[in-house]
Amino acid sequence: MAGAIGTFLAGMQYLFSNLPEFFDLLQRHLALVFVSEAAAILIAVPLGVVAARYDRARGPILSVGNVAQTVPPLAVLALAFPLLGLGYRPSVVALFVYALLPVLTNTIAGIESVSENTIDAARGMGMTENERLREIQLPLALPVIFAGIRTSTVINVGTAYLAFFIGGGGLGSWVISGINLFNMPQVMAGAVSGALLAIVLDLGLAAVEGRLSDSGVEMTQSTA
Amino acid sequence: MIEFENVTKTYPDGTTAIENVSFSVEAGTTTVLVGPSGCGKTTTMKLVNRLEDPTDGTVSVDGTDNRELDEIDLRRNTGYVIQEIGLFDHRTVGENIATVPKLVGWDDERIDERVRELLDLMDLSRGFRDQYPSELSGGQRQRVGVARALAADPDVLLMDEPFGALDPITRDRLQNEFLDIQERINTTILFVTHDIDEALKMGDRIAIFDVGEVVQYDTPQAILDDPKNEFVADFIGEDRSFKRLDITPVTEVMGPPDGEYAAAIDGNTDATTATDGGSSYDGEALSPDDSVKAALDRLLRSDAPALPVVENGEVIGVVADEHIRASFGRRSDARQGAT
Numbered sequence: 001m002a003g004a005i006g007t008f009l010a011g012m013q014y015l016f017s018n019l020p021e022f023f024d025l026l027q028r029h030l031a032l033v034f035v036s037e038a039a040a041i042l043i044a045v046p047l048g049v050v051a052a053r054y055d056r057a058r059g060p061i062l063s064v065g066n067v068a069q070t071v072p073p074l075a076v077l078a079l080a081f082p083l084l085g086l087g088y089r090p091s092v093v094a095l096f097v098y099a100l101l102p103v104l105t106n107t108i109a110g111i112e113s114v115s116e117n118t119i120d121a122a123r124g125m126g127m128t129e130n131e132r133l134r135e136i137q138l139p140l141a142l143p144v145i146f147a148g149i150r151t152s153t154v155i156n157v158g159t160a161y162l163a164f165f166i167g168g169g170g171l172g173s174w175v176i177s178g179i180n181l182f183n184m185p186q187v188m189a190g191a192v193s194g195a196l197l198a199i200v201l202d203l204g205l206a207a208v209e210g211r212l213s214d215s216g217v218e219m220t221q222s223t224a
Numbered sequence: 225m226i227e228f229e230n231v232t233k234t235y236p237d238g239t240t241a242i243e244n245v246s247f248s249v250e251a252g253t254t255t256v257l258v259g260p261s262g263c264g265k266t267t268t269m270k271l272v273n274r275l276e277d278p279t280d281g282t283v284s285v286d287g288t289d290n291r292e293l294d295e296i297d298l299r300r301n302t303g304y305v306i307q308e309i310g311l312f313d314h315r316t317v318g319e320n321i322a323t324v325p326k327l328v329g330w331d332d333e334r335i336d337e338r339v340r341e342l343l344d345l346m347d348l349s350r351g352f353r354d355q356y357p358s359e360l361s362g363g364q365r366q367r368v369g370v371a372r373a374l375a376a377d378p379d380v381l382l383m384d385e386p387f388g389a390l391d392p393i394t395r396d397r398l399q400n401e402f403l404d405i406q407e408r409i410n411t412t413i414l415f416v417t418h419d420i421d422e423a424l425k426m427g428d429r430i431a432i433f434d435v436g437e438v439v440q441y442d443t444p445q446a447i448l449d450d451p452k453n454e455f456v457a458d459f460i461g462e463d464r465s466f467k468r469l470d471i472t473p474v475t476e477v478m479g480p481p482d483g484e485y486a487a488a489i490d491g492n493t494d495a496t497t498a499t500d501g502g503s504s505y506d507g508e509a510l511s512p513d514d515s516v517k518a519a520l521d522r523l524l525r526s527d528a529p530a531l532p533v534v535e536n537g538e539v540i541g542v543v544a545d546e547h548i549r550a551s552f553g554r555r556s557d558a559r560q561g562a563t
């Protein structure tokens with residue numbers, strides 16, 4: 001116990017004595033996460049809408065998403081390397097692929113959780129299919145979609161450590177090189193700051209969600 | 225006007241919900257579909273606004289086969305109270321009610337005014353306007369559902385068990401309210417219920433459904449007088465005469481105001497405070513709107529042998545036991561003799 005606390009304090013000390021480098025790595029880490037996550041959301045939400053609407057599209061879309069998820073993140077990175085080379089961009093692509101599935105499945109689940117009665121009422125009122133999607137299904141699915149985005153983001157923060165392997169930078173530099181050099185304070189500094197980052201992003205997204213859905217709709221479903 | 229012509233609906237899974245159904249609802253009148261659960265009432269209703277299309281036969285609205293109409297326009301012009309209410313949980317009560325007016329592009333001011341009007345009409349306090357459906361009771365939600373269907377003054381109104389979740393007192397009040405509204409608006413109404421009393425009360429005409437088919441389509445009076453078969457008779461129940469008393473106005477049985485009862489009612493007509501159900505006993509006069517059932521109730525509780533029917537301070541007739549008996553006891557015989 002005392003050892004753990006000691007390592008933690010040593011880690012914090014390491015962090016504060018290397019602040020400029022820390023901010024550099026953090027900034028890179030954030031850039032990896034934000035860009036890949038934003039792209040994943042932009043692709044997965046519309047894809048989920050299409051999958052929920054057309055039964056035929058649903059199977060193929062889901063299986064692509066599932067395959068992307070079952071490949072270990074390290075392997076996704078390894079695959080990105082021969083195709084796209086080293087550095088920031090291939091890292092973003094790999095993270096993007098890995099972030100897709102939670103958003104996709106939750107978008108589908110969210111849209112499908114809207115009750116048949118509500119849909120019948122909307123149809124009966126004379127809403128077109130697009131109006132129904134925009135005004136009824138998406139707003140009602142929002143909490144579930146957001147839960148998927150939060151999960152995906154938290155996972156993404158963790159996966160982004162591995163980007164270091166293909167030269168993507170980020171907090172992985174400290175953790176992975178720290179392990180290689182057996183520099184525990186460095187590992188600790190990189191790991192703890194990443195964990196804090198995940199928590200902060202999760203809470204931030206929760207706050208955004210709260211503002212977006214100012215309605216009485218409760219969070220009824222969370223991610224699997 | 226809505227017309228069903230030999231309509232059959234078979235769902236993709238092979239269930240035939242209705243078979244060879246024909247009836248028509250005159251413009252501005254109310255037709256009630258009544259029958260046991262699963263007999264095809266909701267299906268019939270959904271065929272009108274094309275939530276379902278018939279497998280066979282045609283459904284026409286104002287003379288046009290509704291498959292030739294634009295389904296979006298048709299639906300926006302057809303108020304729909306769905307059986308499960310189906311309010312939009314992410315929208316306030318006000319926004320729910322405003323759904324169709326918004327879709328058809330009313331301006332904000334007009335929508336605002338209409339929402340307030342409908343809240344008043346449905347006896348929902350204006351405070352509900354900004355609440356969400358999850359904060360309302362079942363009965364309140366149901367009333368919001370009716371308000372939402374009425375919002376854009378539709379030509380046709382489909383109401384699928386609109387008062388099902390209400391307590392008897394509120395239901396009775398809303399039924400009466402609705403009968404009033406119905407007189408003021410010129411809407412063609414299709415109303416579904418499985419409560420025969422509600423059907424008799426609300427309908428200009430009633431279609432009695434047995435599994436998938438219409439067994440009798442007639443006025444309430446005719447159905448009570450002459451149920452077509454045992455199923456209908458059973459459905460109406462044992463107390464057929466009471467039901468008839470309830471839907472017959474006193475004006476139909478009363479006798480002339482002179483004659484043998486003139487003395488009995490003399491001096492009894494001033495304190496005229498007749499109200500439904502005889503809750504007021506200051507006077508013993510009846511109003512022309514009172515039912516024969518109310519008249520009988522009043523007679524049973526009164527010392528007088530006969531009660532005057534008073535309209536605008538003037539006695540227009542009298543009702544005594546014998547008028548009721550003459551009209552009800554021997555009526556069907558007399559009719560059969562006449563035809």
Ligand SMILES: Nc1ncnc2c1ncn2[C@@H]1O[C@H](COP(=O)(O)OP(=O)(O)OP(=O)(O)O)[C@@H](O)[C@H]1O
Binds near residue numbers: 239
């Ligand atoms: N979408 C559907 N697919 C298949 N069968 C259906 C569908 N909707 C209704 N049915 C069937 O059609 C029949 C008539 O159903 P409908 O909902 O019209 O009855 P209902 O008279 O409204 O009953 P209730 O009084 O219980 O509301 C039932 O046997 C029902 O199971």
Ligand SMILES: [Mg+2]
Binds near residue numbers: 266307
């Ligand atoms: Mg039904």
